[in-house]
């Protein structure tokens with residue numbers, strides 16, 4: 001009995017132990033399940049979903065950019081790219097090794113590329129090579145099973161059929177940066193996307209970009225497609241019409257070719273820019289590749305600055321072109337009349353310093369018209385002395401100098417209209433009266449862009465109405481509707497209202513071209529061209545020798561036609577081109593000639 005009792009007690013003891021083990025196990029299992037289900041739920045769920053559903057974005061066709069008559073300046077062509085999905089690589093180091101071999105890439109370059117996007121989740125595909133050759137595409141496709149980390153995709157690639165043609169207007173694309181990806185403006189973009197970085201491509205990115213399409217598909221554990229769930233095709237970007245005229249642009253570029261400088265041709269009635277050329281230029285096709293740091297550096301470091309749009313960013317002394325502003329200021333302020341004369345003997349002394357005319361023998365007695373026609377310095381020195389720097393600066397600003405023209409391109413520079421306040425702030429010195437005399441003929445610290453000169457010229461041509469120059473003509477929407485640019489109301493500048501004032505100046509400009517003045521190189525039989533030349537000394541003889549430049553002046557011409565019905569303005573600057581009448585005026589003549597043949 002006692003034995004049985006003892007046996008029972010030991011049995012009960014064992015049962016209790018087993019019970020405890022079971023309870024503890026159950027608790028452990030419960031805790032484990034709780035952790036699995038609650039804490040790790042999101043992680044496991046996401047992983048399962050990623051493996052089961054695959055999202056593929058379909059890149060849209062970028063909108064075309066065409067000239068005013070529909071000539072295609074930027075289009076798209078098909079291209080292949082390959083992306084790397086880190087999550088799908090079993091052994092990242094080994095995979096990098098193999099992928100570099102497969103794509104004949106430098107492993108370091110590949111690692112650097114992936115490192116750049118280290119901060120992004122592993123499942124984000126990162127483009128590692130684009131613009132693949134047919135052989136490369138075939139090689140990737142035939143090895144796809146062994147490389148689940150690689151994804152091949154077709155993308156429309158930007159193509160500029162005329163290479164460097166109008167490159168500063170069109171701009172170029174580059175890969176979106178991580179910083180840009182965070183800006184609301186670029187919402188909907190992904191890593192590796194190409195976006196407009198400058199020019200029209202940047203300015204009208206919203207119109208041109210289009211919208212991405214989306215495919216959602218079910219895939220098995222090996223990443224093979226089982227079924228397609230969703231397919232939303234991409235929407236192509238809108239077609240942007242520019243005001244440019246292909247022929248005038250091509251002619252302007254041809255005329256500049258080989259010489260640093262800029263040309264602007266615009267319609268003074270509405271501000272439509274027909275040509276905007278800047279040389280040296282560059283081929284925007286070279287920027288389409290995501291990986292060409294050497295090429296990029298060669299552009300950035302080129303001392304002739306091919307990326308710089310000289311028409312809107314080149315800062316030049318206006319030289320004698322500024323005499324037009326002086327003439328306006330003098331007549332408006334009534335310090336002179338059109339019949340006021342100053343005598344030019346070749347030199348004069350003002351404030352105790354000698355100042356020379358460019359024409360050493362002297363021009364003789366000069367009134368306003370003759371002074372513009374022959375570009376006499378002595379006349380304008382005297383006028384500058386009468387006006388004083390404050391009034392000169394005020395009129396220059398009313399004519400649009402020292403401020404943005406408002407062109408629809410990024411990066412425009414405002415130039416500089418100096419006055420005593422500017423000098424105090426920037427040079428820490430008072431204004432000397434002698435400096436006013438230099439400014440009177442467009443020298444000194446005065447700086448303008450070629451586009452500002454074109455706008456000034458169209459204001460004179462329109463007898464006081466100023467326009468906002470622009471390149472955007474209209475956008476043709478996907479739905480087939482068109483939206484035109486409506487230029488803001490032309491401004492009548494207060495103080496520049498007297499049309500008679502303009503007639504005197506225009507008469508001088510007409511004589512400059514048509515009556516043996518400095519602008520006669522622009523003369524065209526039977527076409528009433530009015531113009532003004534300028535040449536500005538930019539470097540000293542010593543510097544010129546060092547730079548191996550024979551000529552040390554920039555050559556300017558700006559003008560319009562016709563005298564009584566202005567429809568076209570042409571502004572030309574050729575760096576180191578010598579006298580304005582020599583180089584810039586004949587270039588302008590050829591553009592006037594082409595314009596007349598095509599439009600007048």
Ligand SMILES: [Zn+2]
Pocket residue numbers: 344346357358359362363364375376377378379
């Ligand atoms: Zn003179």
